[in-house]
Amino acid sequence: MEAMKSARKNDTGDVGSDLSEQIKAATKDNHVRAENTQLMLSYQKGQITLPQYKVLLCSLYEIYKALEEEMDRNASHPAVAPIYFPQELARLESLEQDLEHFFGSDWRKRVIVPAATHRYQQRLRQIGRENPELLVSHAYTRYLGDLSGGQVLGKITQKSLGLSSKEGLSFFSFPGVSSPNRFKQLYRSRMNSIELSEQQKEAVLQEAVAAFELNIQVFDDLQKMLSVTTEAAEQRPTGSSFPPPLITVQLAMGLCVALATIGVGMYSL
């Protein structure tokens, strides 16, 4: 009931019965928390580094792979069909291009993600199998975020990493969406057209809160993972810079041991 209560109470105390309004109100505090994670704060200060961006891309790849495969599988489900926009929104291919740009042609072997990403992915698979109507919560959290703050983050990434072209930044670009604001309006109206019982609506709101929390946990784990790899790189005798051109087996092993020690856990492809 908590999500429904916070969906009713926003600043103005005036949230209608539309799912799009309720979901925004229900996740308002979580959005603030997501913006204030260390990783997102680095972003907003224009201090995102290449190692940070690369590990973020790896996790986004795993998350969108699960999200988009589950959306595709449930494309004709009555709660998914209205918000199914693969042409306009799908991110998987663009993430693959970006990963290839930064890691090279054998990028698939180099994708490493922390335990939180694995948990996020598992949750998406589970709801895809058991409660496809909850996919709307996850699609909302990621895609509307990408079309909102994500657009600014794309420009910051280009500047922070000193990239001269758009290469490596496909994730932020939506060639099928000419006006993000107009598209978001269409998306909200489609969300509002989904027929849900009160119980299902409450579950969708709760799942959106959970989706934000999963993102926050991913950002926090990535931050921990980076501080461990940076320390490991600093302890390497040759004084070579981080990130190395190749993630060596030695570093990956050292990273696993270090992560296990701090209890984070790690999942790798």
Ligand code: HEM
């Ligand atoms: C640096 C971090 C972030 C910034 C600066 C940021 C900024 C913004 C801004 C300016 C909006 C538009 C608000 C509006 O139109 O009323 C927005 C909307 C949104 N953001 Fe973020 N955001 C950030 C991180 C995130 C993250 C990490 C997520 C989720 C994973 C997220 C999900 C969303 C969603 C779902 C919306 C749409 C809200 C709605 O209209 O219903 N944002 N964000």
